[in-house]
Amino acid sequence: MPRFALEVKANMVNVSNLMPEELPDFRWHVKLKCSNCGEVSDHWQYVVAENQSTTGSGRGSANFTEKCKLCSRQNSLDILTETFKPYTADKNLEYQAMIAFDCRGLEPVDFDPRNGWCCESTESSAKFSDVDLTEREWADYDEAASAAVEINEWQHRFVVVRAKK
Numbered sequence: 001m002p003r004f005a006l007e008v009k010a011n012m013v014n015v016s017n018l019m020p021e022e023l024p025d026f027r028w029h030v031k032l033k034c035s036n037c038g039e040v041s042d043h044w045q046y047v048v049a050e051n052q053s054t055t056g057s058g059r060g061s062a063n064f065t066e067k068c069k070l071c072s073r074q075n076s077l078d079i080l081t082e083t084f085k086p087y088t089a090d091k092n093l094e095y096q097a098m099i100a101f102d103c104r105g106l107e108p109v110d111f112d113p114r115n116g117w118c119c120e121s122t123e124s125s126a127k128f129s130d131v132d133l134t135e136r137e138w139a140d141y142d143e144a145a146s147a148a149v150e151i152n153e154w155q156h157r158f159v160v161v162r163a164k165k
């Protein structure tokens with residue numbers, strides 16, 4: 001089954017280690033495309049690592065299942081939390097793979113970061129929570145280091161990675 005990695009690129013100003021505050025229940029908002037008929041959902045849906053729903057066939061479960069509105073095929077997705085890596089300032093402004101999804105019958109075509117993120121200062125021991133990326137940028141102030149902190153120039157893409165054998 002194809003595996004898709006979410007790659008993120010951003011400009012991290014005096015911060016690093018951008019990640020969801022709670023990885024298990026973070027809502028990854030995505031737009032999904034049915035691989036069978038090409039239908040793309042017109043609204044944002046979210047997938048959550050700790051959610052489990054049974055697949056239509058009754059065989060096992062997945063983090064997300066959906067019957068395509070157009071072709072009625074049962075599609076599903078699993079979040080591979082073990083692939084998660086925070087976005088670091090070491091490779092600032094470069095695409096970095098953040099997390100991968102195992103997809104059966106669908107593919108993610110867009111992502112919306114929204115809120116629920118956290119990151120750390122690179123200039124002090126300050127940690128920032130409630131980092132809201134709804135506008136795809138964020139700014140705060142690191143008082144310990146007297147430095148402005150920012151995340152901007154947000155971009156993302158999905159790339160196919162080698163399926164697990």
Ligand SMILES: [Zn+2]
Pocket residue numbers: 034035036037038039068069070071072073
């Ligand atoms: Zn379909």
